[in-house]
Amino acid sequence: MILGLVTLENNQKELKTISSFVQKLKEEINKEAELWVFNFEFFNNFENFDNYIEQNKNLLSSFDKIINFKVLFEAGEGAAATDVYIPEIIENILLKEKINEFEYIVSVGDIIFSEVIPFVGARFNGSIVTQVEGIDENLLFLTPSFGGKCISYFKPAKKPVFITIRSFDYEIKEGNKIPEVNSKEVEIKSYDIELIDRVKQEEGVKLEEARIVVSGGRGVGGKEGFELIKKVASLLGASIGASRAAVDAGWIDPQYQVGQTGKTVSPDLYIAVGISGASQHIAGMNKSKFVVSVNTDPDAPIFNYSNIGIIHDYKEFLTEFIKLLEVSN
Numbered sequence: 001m002i003l004g005l006v007t008l009e010n011n012q013k014e015l016k017t018i019s020s021f022v023q024k025l026k027e028e029i030n031k032e033a034e035l036w037v038f039n040f041e042f043f044n045n046f047e048n049f050d051n052y053i054e055q056n057k058n059l060l061s062s063f064d065k066i067i068n069f070k071v072l073f074e075a076g077e078g079a080a081a082t083d084v085y086i087p088e089i090i091e092n093i094l095l096k097e098k099i100n101e102f103e104y105i106v107s108v109g110d111i112i113f114s115e116v117i118p119f120v121g122a123r124f125n126g127s128i129v130t131q132v133e134g135i136d137e138n139l140l141f142l143t144p145s146f147g148g149k150c151i152s153y154f155k156p157a158k159k160p161v162f163i164t165i166r167s168f169d170y171e172i173k174e175g176n177k178i179p180e181v182n183s184k185e186v187e188i189k190s191y192d193i194e195l196i197d198r199v200k201q202e203e204g205v206k207l208e209e210a211r212i213v214v215s216g217g218r219g220v221g222g223k224e225g226f227e228l229i230k231k232v233a234s235l236l237g238a239s240i241g242a243s244r245a246a247v248d249a250g251w252i253d254p255q256y257q258v259g260q261t262g263k264t265v266s267p268d269l270y271i272a273v274g275i276s277g278a279s280q281h282i283a284g285m286n287k288s289k290f291v292v293s294v295n296t297d298p299d300a301p302i303f304n305y306s307n308i309g310i311i312h313d314y315k316e317f318l319t320e321f322i323k324l325l326e327v328s329n
């Protein structure tokens with residue numbers, strides 16, 4: 001049996017990824033698949049589950065059974081219900097659920113499951129394959145290496161196999177059958193939380209879903225450089241992004257990091273400003289459809305991945321670009 005894991009917060013693109021992966025895996029091993037949807041009381045989504053199934057029924061048709069995992073939560077003293085650490089809650093639930101009876105446990109490699117899957121996989125002494133992009137006929141799992149320059153083939157040594165999917169696009173066969181839907185309630189009680197800091201997520205287009213991303217690197221020189229990046233992004237209706245060097249320098253929040261240890265993006269347009277093009281950065285943006293780079297160094301590796309390369313000082317370029325965008329807006 002195959003087990004898919006999602007939260008109600010996973011978007012349609014992520015649902016399509018997991019559903020098409022499970023469809024392919026089912027064809028290879030000819031086993032049934034179950035989907036557990038984690039549905040948190042404190043996000044007030046309990047009453048919307050029927051709509052969720054209705055809206056996503058084609059995307060969910062790879063599954064034979066769906067479980068609406070209702071997570072009821074009682075906050076510890078002094079903590080609000082929303083001050084929880086979701087990966088830890090999911091981990092605690094999965095460890096109690098004997099999921100090792102499934103052969104394959106699959107999720108998308110989002111910020112939550114990238115943490116949950118290796119942790120739970122290790123506790124159940126399973127095989128763990130992360131960032132999967134393909135399955136071959138010998139049931140080997142394909143993952144990109146060296147920033148996508150090579151593909152590695154993994155043969156899991158033992159079951160259960162825990163998998164996170166980086167991207168996967170396979171045709172979902174829409175069945176006539178609507179999966180059976182059941183609910184299960186789990187109660188998390190007296191969860192003691194020490195609230196250290198509260199960071200407000202900046203508003204605007206979400207990085208992973210953005211059709212245009214404007215990313216800044218060390219070459220923008222500081223926080224002021226990112227003000228220009230933000231201005232361009234807002235005029236284009238884009239999300240901002242960043243290299244790790246810019247994040248490490250504290251110029252921009254880690255949630256915007258693109259790359260091997262950051263987010264993976266696949267926008268229609270990726271604008272890389274003052275970014276050299278290290279393989280770890282390329283790993284997060286090489287699925288972009290069109291890349292424009294601005295860099296003073298004509299030999300910067302980023303130009304090898306760019307459709308248009310602009311050899312120029314970023315500040316002068318962005319200042320002129322902003323003027324043009326303001327006129328056309």
Ligand SMILES: Cc1cc2nc3c(=O)[nH]c(=O)nc-3n(C[C@H](O)[C@H](O)[C@H](O)COP(=O)(O)OP(=O)(O)OC[C@H]3O[C@@H](n4cnc5c(N)ncnc54)[C@H](O)[C@@H]3O)c2cc1C
Nearest residue numbers: 217218219243244245259260261262274275276281296314
């Ligand atoms: C295990 C590991 C994981 C990593 N994960 C990531 C990751 O997820 N994401 C990531 O980005 N990196 C990651 N890195 C770091 C990566 O190796 C690079 O160090 C980093 O990407 C460099 O960032 P950068 O391009 O902004 O800086 P630099 O390499 O310093 O490049 C700055 C560029 O700006 C240009 N420049 C300078 N001044 C100007 C100007 N005025 N106008 C225009 N251009 C200018 C320069 O010519 C240069 O090309 C990882 C490294 C390791 C070891």
